[in-house]
Amino acid sequence: MWINMGPQHPMTHGLWNLRVKIDGEVILDCDPEMGYLHRGIEKISEDRHYNEVVTLMDRTCYVAGLAWEHLYILAAEDALHIVPPERAEYIRTMCEEFQRIGSHLMWYSAFVQDIGLMTPFLYGMRDRDLVLDLFQSYSGARMTYEYMRVGGVRNDMPPGFTDHARRALDWLSDRFVEYDRLCLGSDIFRKRCDGLGVLKANDCVATGVTGPMLRSAGMKRDLRRDRPYSVYAQLEFDVAVADAADVTARYLVRMEEMRQSIRIIRQVLDWLDRHPGPVLADRLPRWLGAPYAPVGKEEYVLKRNYPKGVGLSSIEEPHGEAQAYVVNEGGEHPYRVKFRSPVFANISAARHYLIGYRVADIPPIMGSVDVCVGEVDR
Amino acid sequence: MQSEDLAKALAPVLGDRVLGVEPFAKTAGRVRFRADAALDVFHAVKxxxxxxHLSMxxxxxxxxxxxxxxxAWxxxxxxxxxxxTDIPAEAPHIESATPVWPAANWHERETWELVDITFDHHPDLRHLLLPDGYTFHPLLRSFKLHEPEELEVKKRSV
Incomplete structure (x- = not known):
């Protein structure tokens, strides 16, 4: 018998439909149906100035907006032959790591609620607010930041930001003991998560699964280390891995990633304290759109004279490996923008980690995938 | 690996099925190949x-x-x-990469419905992001963003 779990179902965390074929309680087959949130972001991007696409990036993944802005900006800068100042690169790296903490805490809150633990949900949301407060202090928004620009970032940090951020990190780094005791110390959690949704490393590679799911299978692949972008080559951190490839292993990987993110941000904050400077490149073409450069420092470049180019960027987004492909054909809008969403690939492998388990196992398994439908459907 | 090394490594395996290798962004290089030899190229590259690992x-x-x-990574x-690879706009079709990289499955479904490129021998070529029965291909240049919206507004106001 085929049953629908979704599009409105507590397990989906968004708007999508998981069709499952069941025999009693056992899952025989499954077929995820996507597209309920398709807004045509790739198409709309073809009709926007380069800086205006940043606005769409916040909506692509609404729990990791800054990471997606970073992804797009890296590709757009390659396509437009623009080099940002070093301070902007450090700020972006900090944004991405804070976003990783925010996204993982959002995942933690939603995931534990799926398996029936209410208290950790409140703890996770409380601590995520600290990260959002920091975002608000420099970008003015808590969810749709519109902070990054081609050639840098919109504005520098407010005075006293680094101290404020360090206090938040001190608080966050003490919380992991609490999280682990609430989850790993709970019999309910262990019984509902251990040995479920196993996806071995070989299957991960064949089906294109990346991110914490791949690292939980013992494969040490992290683009921040394997193919460093931005300033990751100058920063020290470890890649979080686990072996069991099940739901608990994914929990462990994400927790360790948050600890490593805190380690990275501390190094970046120290750097930012020592190196003041500009955060936007000078003399940017005027047709990039949106506020872009200090008044009087814009450059009037005729768009038909501007050199063509392509950009392909890949970053380790909180959910996995994301890619952007931007084609600049000399016009003031990108000719084509294509995004690779990590969750898109992770859900497409659903058959490999759902078949054989029971219907009641679906919420913890799909919860451990960390689904963000905005970036799947785009 | 640079694009020259890539060209050297591919030449003995694929011969004239590869049309050229050029440097591309921050990758090992861009391999342009003949569309009718797609499967051979995928096999050799993998x-x-x-x-x-096929990314997208x-x-x-x-x-x-x-x-x-x-x-691919x-x-x-x-x-x-x-x-x-380049394919003609009249009958755009190419062999599916799913036998080589199973990860291509959903990416090809998406490309089929958005850019109107048919993937031959794809195991399951259905709509993914768009509703079933949708006949437009939104990422084609001939699909203009504003026209459908204006038509709908006119209908409602009448």
Whole structure:
């Protein structure tokens, strides 16, 4: 018998439909149906100035907006032959790591609620607010930041930001003991998560699964280390891995990633304290759109004279490996923008980690995938 | 690996099925290949060069023709490779990469419905993001963003 779990179902965390074929309680087959949130972001991007696409990036993944802005900006800068100042690169790296903490805490809150633990949900949301407060202090928004620009970032940090951020990190780094005791110390959690949704490393590679799911299978692949972008080559951190490839292993990987993110941000904050400077490149073409450069420092470049180019960027987004492909054909809008969403690939492998388990196992398994439908459907 | 090394490694295996290798962004290079030899190229890139992980498949509508591109990653080289081929706009079709990289499944479904490129022998070529029965291909240049919206507004106001 085929049953629908979704599009409105507590397990989906968004708007999508998981069709499952069941025999009693056992899952025989499954077929995820996507597209309920398709807004045509790739198409709309073809009709926007380069800086205006940043606005769409916040909506692509609404729990990791800054990471997606970073992804797009890296590709757009390659396509437009623009080099940002070093301070902007450090700020972006900090944004991405804070976003990783925010996204993982959002995942933690939603995931534990799926398996029936209410208290950790409140703890996770409380601590995520600290990260959002920091975002608000420099970008003015808590969810749709519109902070990054081609050639840098919109504005520098407010005075006293680094101290404020360090206090938040001190608080966050003490919380992991609490999280682990609430989850790993709970019999309910262990019984509902251990040995479920196993996806071995070989299957991960064949089906294109990346991110914490791949690292939980013992494969040490992290683009921040394997193919460093931005300033990751100058920063020290470890890649979080686990072996069991099940739901608990994914929990462990994400927790360790948050600890490593805190380690990275501390190094970046120290750097930012020592190196003041500009955060936007000078003399940017005027047709990039949106506020872009200090008044009087814009450059009037005729768009038909501007050199063509392509950009392909890949970053380790909180959910996995994301890619952007931007084609600049000399016009003031990108000719084509294509995004690779990590969750898109992770859900497409659903058959490999759902078949054989029971219907009641679906919420913890799909919860451990960390689904963000905005970036799947785009 | 640079694009010259890539060209040297591919030449003995694929011969004239590869049309050229050029440097591309921060990848190992862009391999342009003949569309009718797609499966051979995928096999060679995966088995001989070790690009086991397919990241994405996408299409570009160049109006005169269409381009299909594949991005793959190698753990040994820690690099991406970009494969691309041009196909005519009249009957745009190419062999599916799913026998070589199962990960191509959903990416090809998406490219089929958005850019109108048919993937032959795809196991399950259905709509993914768009509703079933939708006959438009939104990422084609001929699909203008504003016209459908204006038509709908007129209907409602009458």
């Amino acid at each position: 088995e001989t060069l070790g690009f086991h 498949v996408g299409g570009i509508d160049w109006v005169t023709h269409r381009e299909v591109f594949y991005v 190698s753990d040994a080289l820690r690099q991406y490779i970009l494969l691309s």
